Amino acid sequence: GDSVTQMEGPVTLSEEAFLTINCTYTATGYPSLFWYVQYPGEGLQLLLKATKADDKGSNKGFEATYRKETTSFHLEKGSVQVSDSAVYFCALSDRIAGGTSYGKLTFGQGTILTVHP
Amino acid sequence: DARVTQTPRHKVTEMGQEVTMRCQPILGHNTVFWYRQTMMQGLELLAYFRNRAPLDDSGMPKDRFSAEMPDATLATLKIQPSEPRDSAVYFCASGSTGAWAAEAFFGQGTRLTVV
Secondary structure (H helix, E strand, O other): OOEEEEOOOOEEEEOOOOEEEOEEEEOOOOOEEEEEEEOOOOOEEEEEEEOOOOOEEEEOOEEEEOEOOOOEOOEEEOOOOHHHOEEEEEEEEEEOOOOEEEEEEEEOOOEEEEEEO | OOOOEEEOOEEEEOOOOOEEEEEEOOOOOOEEEEEEEEOOOEEEEEEEEEOOEEEEOOOOOOOOEEEEEEEOOEEEEEEOOOOHHHOEEEEEEEEOOOEOOOOOEEOOOEEEEEO
16 A cells, blocks of 8 residues: 655754755555644644656745655755744655546654754 | 634543544535544544545444544544543544645644543
C-alpha cells in the first residue's frame, strides 16, 4: 500500500536558520503530495501541495518540489521564525489512472519543529 | 469563513460508556474522513465517505466503532463500549474530490479521554 516516511524528529533550530524536513513516499499510482502543519491544540492545516512531477508548492516562505525520480517531497524554508514552531506532516493522496482522485490521505509520522529566538 | 466543525471539543467518559462524536463538513464537500491521532500511532485513517457512502472503514475496529453520515451536513463516529485505549484526538476532515488534487480541510478535533 501507499506510505510516507518523514525524517526523524524533533528538529530544533535558531531563528533565521535554514530548514529542511525530508519526506519520501511509496505509491502504486501517481499521487498528489501535500505538507500539512499542526499548531498546538489545533487541527491540521494545508501548508502547500503539488500535483505532478517537478511541480513546486510554496506558501509562507515554505517550498517543496515533487521529485518523481527520487519519490521525494522535501520541505524547505530559508529563514525560520519562532512562529513556525509546530508539527509538520507530509502526506499523499492516492489517484487512479486517468486523474480522478479518491482523496484518501496517507500521512507520515510528523516532525516536531521548535524554533528558538 | 467555511470550516469543519466538530463537537464536542473535549470528552471525558468512563470505560464502557457510549461516545458519539459529530462533524459538520464544509458545505459542498463530498468526501468526509475520520482520523485518530495518538502519540504512539500518529495519524490513522479510520473511515471515509464519498457522497455519504462509506468507501473504506478498514482502519476502524468493527466490534466497537461505527461511522455514519445520516445526511450531507452531519457525520458521526460512535464508540460502544469505550475503552481506555480509545483515548486519542479524533479528527474529521472534508474535501471535494475531483481531478488531480484533493486536499482535506480538518476540524479542530475531539479530545477523548476514557478513564
